[in-house]
Amino acid sequence: MSEEFPVPWAPCVRVLLDRAALATRVGELGAQLTLDYAGRPLTVLCVLKGASLFAADLVRAIEVPLHLEFLGVASYGSGTRSSGEVRITSDTGTPLHDRDVLVVEDIVDTGLTLRFLLQALGARGCRTVRTCALLDKPSRRVEPVVVDYTGFTVEDRFLVGYGLDHDERWRNLPFIGVLEP
Ligand code: IMP
Numbered sequence: 001m002s003e004e005f006p007v008p009w010a011p012c013v014r015v016l017l018d019r020a021a022l023a024t025r026v027g028e029l030g031a032q033l034t035l036d037y038a039g040r041p042l043t044v045l046c047v048l049k050g051a052s053l054f055a056a057d058l059v060r061a062i063e064v065p066l067h068l069e070f071l072g073v074a075s076y077g078s079g080t081r082s083s084g085e086v087r088i089t090s091d092t093g094t095p096l097h098d099r100d101v102l103v104v105e106d107i108v109d110t111g112l113t114l115r116f117l118l119q120a121l122g123a124r125g126c127r128t129v130r131t132c133a134l135l136d137k138p139s140r141r142v143e144p145v146v147v148d149y150t151g152f153t154v155e156d157r158f159l160v161g162y163g164l165d166h167d168e169r170w171r172n173l174p175f176i177g178v179l180e181p
């Protein structure tokens with residue numbers, strides 16, 4: 001993973017995955033999803049807010065017709081640990097009944113958020129549900145959720161940028177970085 005000079009306005013963030021690494025991996029995921037969803041009507045469900053930047057790039061790398069939907073979720077609590085208590089902050093605009101849904105997440109950490117989402121989607125009668133996460137932190141897993149498509153497996157460090165936040169900051173960094181103390 002190559003280093004990229006940190007941006008001057010974020011000196012406390014060390015680059016872990018630079019723009020080029022992200023673009024390459026997103027392209028690979030898009031190519032795989034293009035093969036896997038050929039001839040099937042795909043609905044990409046972007047989980048807000050964290051997955052917004054990843055999903056925006058990913059859908060442009062998937063070369064099949066698709067629907068793009070957004071679901072806002074938040075877990076109570078702030079800082080670097082989620083409480084595990086998840087709520088929907090904004091729902092999709094259209095029903096997901098009978099759809100082939102790909103849930104797009106920024107990061108799967110404990111798995112509590114994804115477990116909540118999968119249960120909620122199960123109740124909505126989707127035809128199929130698969131999961132795609134840019135980042136996976138398996139060492140922190142509490143719920144044994146299946147991530148069908150993973151961008152990068154990462155160690156237990158708090159990451160920001162490319163959609164990921166710390167108390168709503170740093171989402172607009174063009175790379176994934178480690179927040180230094
Ligand atoms: P989980 O429910 O513990 O799997 O966490 C899922 C959510 O927690 C993600 O969608 C993120 O919003 C947030 N999260 C977990 N780890 C990180 C991190 O390292 N940086 C930023 N957000 C994180």
Ligand code: MG
Nearest residue numbers: 049050164165
């Ligand atoms: Mg978050």
